[in-house]
Amino acid sequence: MSQLKGKVAIVGIGEVPTGRFPETAAIYHAIESAKQAIRDAGIDKDEIDFCMPTASLFSPQFNTELVTCRVVEELGLKNCKKNCQVFAGGSSSSCGLQMAGSLITSGAARTVLFVHADRLGTGVTAQGGIDLFSTAGISAEWEVPFGQHYSSIAALSTTRYKYETGCTDEHLASVCVSNRKWAELNPNAFFRKPLTIEEVMASKMLSTPLRSKMSNMLFDGGSAFVLTSSERAKDLPNKPVYILGESGVVSHFVFSQEPDVSRFGWAKAAKEAFEEAGLTPQDMDVAEIYDSYPVYQMIGFEELGFCKRGEAGEVFMRGDTWPGGRIPCTTDGGMLSKGHIGAGGAVSLMVEAARQLMQKAGERQVKDARFAVETATGGTYMDAQVTVLGTEIP
């Protein structure tokens, strides 16, 4: 339980397109996203009293700039009292939101700017990216020496999930198709051409049964949001997006120590988050489920309670999660189609959840969306973070 229900709200969001921008400095993705978020919030920039950048992975030098107040100086945030990095890998969105919310409810901060930027598309080579992700977050003693890397990790989950549920490769591919349908409507997404199950099935095998079009790709990008008290939010132009419920489960560091690689801690985290919100999965208008690989989106979707275990494949295949479907899922296209930008994968999902609830999602707007759930996980699926958001407080 976050103890934050209804007390704080996202009031502004910003995001730059995901892609490859070799001529663009990494800091641009941070400050442009932050600038948009502050303007979107309708506040004076000098209201920001706490700047919370999360980490960038492509360059220690750039990350040090984020730590040492570059965003604050570039934007001229005159009343900023603290610039402090909050980083939990892929779950930085939920963890950062809870930290920022707690600072606000305690009185330690009034208005927090949370910002992410990275340059994994052009800041590292393709093989460099594979090599980075064969060591980052992977145990140097117990897994690196065996050729473990993120594709093999996702494949290990997929093999077991298929074995336990009867999920087919076509079911996995249908998650990629569903996310692509949303990305087609998202100007900030990288992959916007229609995708078919057949195209996914014909793509190169990486680690069985995982194919290349079932894998996220690394890009440059950034996003940001502004969080303040619900009281302050009432005077601002956007519909406040309140935190309604939040919880998490930390399960492992070394992937092979996870006792259930086809479930993880989602069910417990979700139960607690929905209970705090006083809502159920059936109340959600939008499900922003962390993807990175199709199996993790299916597991998250099922464990949160949107369908029974083993049924996600059929649900994604028949279009329930597509634009216009019964339960719109991962509506920015996710890391599979919008693109993976590091710790920002879930930050942009959080921004998308807020965007949908603010009714600002353009062509892909889910009509009258009031409640959304966002999930995030970091490292080698080390944790399960669930956040329930809404424009009403039940």
Added chain:
Amino acid sequence: MDTHRKPVPIVNPWARPFWDATRENRLCIQRCKDCNSHVFYPRIACPHCFSDGLEWVEASGKGTLYTFTVVESNAPSAFIQDMPYVVAIVKLAEGVQILSNVVDCDPNELRCDMPVEVTFEKLNDEFTLPKFKPVKD
């Protein structure tokens, strides 16, 4: 096989007995003298009851294949020459899980929960890695 470029385990001092044992083709894990749980990977205190009373015991080397994958492309640089290779999580008879490679097998015949047993592959004079192979009937 060119192995000198392979990443060697970065050893924590309290795990040294594990690697000393594999060099002698023995698979050793910890057991807690207080709660009797088997523990892997090696810890400084029992992760179940928090006791300091961890001792080293030789494992059976038998287990089942919890899950596996055959890496066919996009491997880390040091493993490109090994493709295709099998990465797997083995659940040992003692109840603990370990990541390794499955060797001496036809990858097409691997199935979840099939029985496997330990075998050892020397990496260099300092390190021997525990690997697993299907149990032959």
